[in-house]
Amino acid sequence: MKIHTTQNLSSPALNRPTNIPLPREIRYTKYSDGMRSSEPEIYKGSVSFKGKKEIVNKAVEAGKKKFAERVADSKGLKKIFNSGSFGKLLETTSKQEVLINSGTALVICTTARPLTIMALPGDKNKKDCAFAAAHSVSSGVWGFIVPLLFIRPLATGYNLALKEAGKYIKDESKLVRMWPHLDTASIKDANGKRLPMDKWLDKAGNRFIPDIKDVHKVPLPKHISEISEKTLLERIPDLDTSKIKTLSPNEWVTKNGEKVKFDLKDIFIAVKDSESKKVQYFPLKHVTEDVLKEVYPELDVASIKAANGERLHPDKWLKKDGKAFNFDNNNIFISDWAETDKGIILVTGLKRKHIDGSIKDVCYQKNNKDEFSLGTPIDEEMVKADSVNTVLNKLGGWLPDLVVTYPRATATIAIIPFILKSVFGIEKSKKPKEDIPAQDAGKSGKVVA
Amino acid sequence: MNINSINSFNYSQNLVKQDGTYPKTNYGRNNNQVSFQAGKKPGKVSRFFAEYYGKHILGSDSMRKVSEFLAKLDKKGDVTRHFQTFGSLITSSAYMHSTLKNKEFDKDNALTLAVNQGLSFILPTIAAYTVDLAIRDINKQCEYAFSAAQEKKIKAAKLAPEAKQVAMEKLGKQLKGFRTLIGIVTFTTIYRYVAPVLITPIANWIGGKINAKRGSKPDVEHKIADKAPQTERAAA
Known part of the structure; x- marks a missing residue:
C-alpha cells in the first residue's frame, strides 16, 4: 500500500485516526499533543511548538541573528560557498x-x-x-x-x-535492509532482469532515492507585503501594482479591478507558537488538516477538498456554519529564491515518532514530481536505516x-x-x-x- | 531521456547574465555558476575493488551489525570524528608500545614517556570534541547557507528536470561532505598542530607530576625534564 504519494492530502494515510499506526510506521500526532522543543536538526525537523498555535498575518519580525548565523552570513564564507x-x-x-x-x-x-x-x-x-x-x-x-x-x-x-x-x-x-522504502517489484523488468537503479521506484511510487535523508527544502517564505513587485507580477501578471504599497493585500486588485487571487500552490502560511514564539511555515496546498483545524477553528475542513480529494482553493472553503470562509490574504507568505538567501526544510505538519520517543516533523525526499508537489515522506524506519547506512x-x-x-x-x-x-x-x-x-x-x- | 544521457556533458551558466532577476543578492558574481557533471565512468581498478572489497562490505551481515551498533552509539551521525579518534588511539598506542620496549630507556623513564604519549592523545581528543561541540551551531548554519546558495543557483539556472535531478543529487553529496569536512579539519588541526604546539607542554607537565608522585629517582626526573622540551619541539 502506498503511504502518501504527493499532494493528495485526502489520502488514507492522512485521514487515519492518529492512534492507529500508519503503514511503514509513519505516525503523526495532533499539534495539540504537547510537542517538545529541541534543537532543529536539518533532517529531523524537530518540533518547536509548545503552546497554542496562531496564524501569522503580518511580516514575521526578523529576530536578532545568532552569532552562528552572522558567521554563516559573512561575505567571505558566502564567496567560498559559491x-x-x-x-x-x-x-x-x-x-x-x-x-x-x-x-x-x-x-x-x-x-x-x-x-x-x-x-x-x-x-x-x-x-x-x-x-x-x-x-x-x-x-x-x-x-x-x-x-x-x-x-x-x-x-x-x-x-x-x-x-x-x-x-x-x-x-x-x-537491498531492503539498506533501503526500506524500496519497492522491490520495480527493480526488475518483465523478464526478471535487474534494471539500473535510476529506474527503480520506492513504495510511494516515486523515483527511488538511495540517499534517504536528502530532503526537500524551499526558500524561506516571506510575507506578501514584503515581496517585490517583480515576484508578485510573476504570479499575478495583471496585478495593479500602483496601490499595493498602500492597500491591505485583501484589497489588492488586478488591472481589471478584480480581486487578486493567488494560486493555491503559491501560498504558504506561517504558524506561530504562542509560548515559544517560534514560527513554522507550511504550504497551504499540503498542510495537514490538523494544523488547519487548530489555526482556523471556524473552518469546516470537510469543505477544503474536492470530490477527488484534491485540495480546493481557499476561495471555496466554508466555515462550520456553511458561510464562505473568506481567506485572509494577510495570511499569505510567498516562498521564492528571488526573495531570500535562506532555505528551510519543507514540512506539512505530519509527524512521526522518533526512536528516542520524541515527536518529529516528517520531511520529504527530493523526488517530488514537480516543484509544487511532495516527495516521499521520510518515516522512522527509513531514518533508522539511513543512520546505519551512513x-x-x-x-x-x-x-x-x-x-x-x-x-x-x-x-x-x-x-x-x-x-x-x-x-x-x-x-x-x-x-x-x-x-x-x-x-x-x-x-x-x-x-x- | 534518462539521467545517464546527460552524464557526459558539463553545464554551467552564469545566473546573472541569463536570469538577471536577482540583482540584490550576494550571489551574482563570477563564481555564480552551477555545474553538474555526473562523474566519470569507473575504471578497471574501481571495478576490481568494487567486486572484491566493496561488494562484500556492503552486503556483509557482520558489518551491518557493527554499523547498527555504532549507529546506536552515535546519535548525531558524527562517526567520522570517532574514526579519526580511534585511528589516533591506535597510533598513540604504537608509539607507547615502541617506547616501553625501547631498551635504551630504563623502566621508569620509559613508563613516564609512555604516559606522556598517552596524555598526548587524551588531551587533544578532549580538546577536539570540545571545539567540535562548540562550533556545531556555526557548522549547521554554514551548511544551511551553503545549501541555500546552491539551491538558489540550481533554481535560477532553470535546468531541465533530468539535469536538475543530477544537480540536486550532487548537492546532496556536497552537503554530506560539508558535515564531514568541518569535523575533519577541526580534529586534524588539533591533533596535528594545536596538540604539538600547545598541548604537549601540558602533557609533559602532567607526566612529570605523575612521575613525581610515583617517587621517581632524581636522575630519571632529570632525564625527563631534559627530554620534555625536545619532545615538544620535535612534535611541533
Missing part, C-alpha cells in the same frame, strides 16, 4: 574521507607546523628545529601517500559497489585505514628518522641513544602515519 572548487572539495570529502583527512594533515604538516617550529625556536638550536620541521613535513607526506595509494582505491571500489548496488547485491532482502558507508572507507594504522605508525617511527638522516643528512643534535620516538604521531593520531 566557489566551484569548494563544491568539488565537498564532493570529494563525501566519497574519500580518509584521503581528505590525510590531505588536511599534509597541508598542516608541510606549512603551518614547520613554519611555527622555525619561527619559534625557543631554547632549541637551529639543527633541532630543522630536524623537527623536516620530521613534520615527512610525516605529513608519508601520511598522505599511504591513503592515496592504498586506501583511496578501496574507498572508490566501495563507493562504486554502493552506487551500483543493484548490480553487486543480488539478495533483495539486503556508518557502514563511512566504514567502507575507514576500515582499511584503521587496519593499517598500527603498522604504518610503527614504520613511521623506524623509517622517517632514518630517511631524514641518510637522504637529507638531517638529524637531532643529541646523541642517537637518547632519541625517542617522535611524539608527533602520539598527538596526531592518524597522523604521522
Whole structure:
C-alpha cells in the first residue's frame, strides 16, 4: 500500500485516526499533543511548538541573528560557498574521507607546523628545529601517500559497489535492509532482469532515492507585503501594482479591478507558537488538516477538498456554519529564491515518532514530481536505516585505514628518522641513544602515519 | 531521456547574465555558476575493488551489525570524528608500545614517556570534541547557507528536470561532505598542530607530576625534564 504519494492530502494515510499506526510506521500526532522543543536538526525537523498555535498575518519580525548565523552570513564564507572548487572539495570529502583527512594533515604538516617550529625556536638550536620541521613535513607526506595509494582505491571500489548496488547485491532482502522504502517489484523488468537503479521506484511510487535523508527544502517564505513587485507580477501578471504599497493585500486588485487571487500552490502560511514564539511555515496546498483545524477553528475542513480529494482553493472553503470562509490574504507568505538567501526544510505538519520517543516533523525526499508537489515522506524506519547506512558507508572507507594504522605508525617511527638522516643528512643534535620516538604521531593520531 | 544521457556533458551558466532577476543578492558574481557533471565512468581498478572489497562490505551481515551498533552509539551521525579518534588511539598506542620496549630507556623513564604519549592523545581528543561541540551551531548554519546558495543557483539556472535531478543529487553529496569536512579539519588541526604546539607542554607537565608522585629517582626526573622540551619541539 502506498503511504502518501504527493499532494493528495485526502489520502488514507492522512485521514487515519492518529492512534492507529500508519503503514511503514509513519505516525503523526495532533499539534495539540504537547510537542517538545529541541534543537532543529536539518533532517529531523524537530518540533518547536509548545503552546497554542496562531496564524501569522503580518511580516514575521526578523529576530536578532545568532552569532552562528552572522558567521554563516559573512561575505567571505558566502564567496567560498559559491566557489566551484569548494563544491568539488565537498564532493570529494563525501566519497574519500580518509584521503581528505590525510590531505588536511599534509597541508598542516608541510606549512603551518614547520613554519611555527622555525619561527619559534625557543631554547632549541637551529639543527633541532630543522630536524623537527623536516620530521613534520615527512610525516605529513608519508601520511598522505599511504591513503592515496592504498586506501583511496578501496574507498572508490566501495563507493562504486554502493552506487551500483543493484548490480553487486543480488539478495533483495539486503537491498531492503539498506533501503526500506524500496519497492522491490520495480527493480526488475518483465523478464526478471535487474534494471539500473535510476529506474527503480520506492513504495510511494516515486523515483527511488538511495540517499534517504536528502530532503526537500524551499526558500524561506516571506510575507506578501514584503515581496517585490517583480515576484508578485510573476504570479499575478495583471496585478495593479500602483496601490499595493498602500492597500491591505485583501484589497489588492488586478488591472481589471478584480480581486487578486493567488494560486493555491503559491501560498504558504506561517504558524506561530504562542509560548515559544517560534514560527513554522507550511504550504497551504499540503498542510495537514490538523494544523488547519487548530489555526482556523471556524473552518469546516470537510469543505477544503474536492470530490477527488484534491485540495480546493481557499476561495471555496466554508466555515462550520456553511458561510464562505473568506481567506485572509494577510495570511499569505510567498516562498521564492528571488526573495531570500535562506532555505528551510519543507514540512506539512505530519509527524512521526522518533526512536528516542520524541515527536518529529516528517520531511520529504527530493523526488517530488514537480516543484509544487511532495516527495516521499521520510518515516522512522527509513531514518533508522539511513543512520546505519551512513556508518557502514563511512566504514567502507575507514576500515582499511584503521587496519593499517598500527603498522604504518610503527614504520613511521623506524623509517622517517632514518630517511631524514641518510637522504637529507638531517638529524637531532643529541646523541642517537637518547632519541625517542617522535611524539608527533602520539598527538596526531592518524597522523604521522 | 534518462539521467545517464546527460552524464557526459558539463553545464554551467552564469545566473546573472541569463536570469538577471536577482540583482540584490550576494550571489551574482563570477563564481555564480552551477555545474553538474555526473562523474566519470569507473575504471578497471574501481571495478576490481568494487567486486572484491566493496561488494562484500556492503552486503556483509557482520558489518551491518557493527554499523547498527555504532549507529546506536552515535546519535548525531558524527562517526567520522570517532574514526579519526580511534585511528589516533591506535597510533598513540604504537608509539607507547615502541617506547616501553625501547631498551635504551630504563623502566621508569620509559613508563613516564609512555604516559606522556598517552596524555598526548587524551588531551587533544578532549580538546577536539570540545571545539567540535562548540562550533556545531556555526557548522549547521554554514551548511544551511551553503545549501541555500546552491539551491538558489540550481533554481535560477532553470535546468531541465533530468539535469536538475543530477544537480540536486550532487548537492546532496556536497552537503554530506560539508558535515564531514568541518569535523575533519577541526580534529586534524588539533591533533596535528594545536596538540604539538600547545598541548604537549601540558602533557609533559602532567607526566612529570605523575612521575613525581610515583617517587621517581632524581636522575630519571632529570632525564625527563631534559627530554620534555625536545619532545615538544620535535612534535611541533
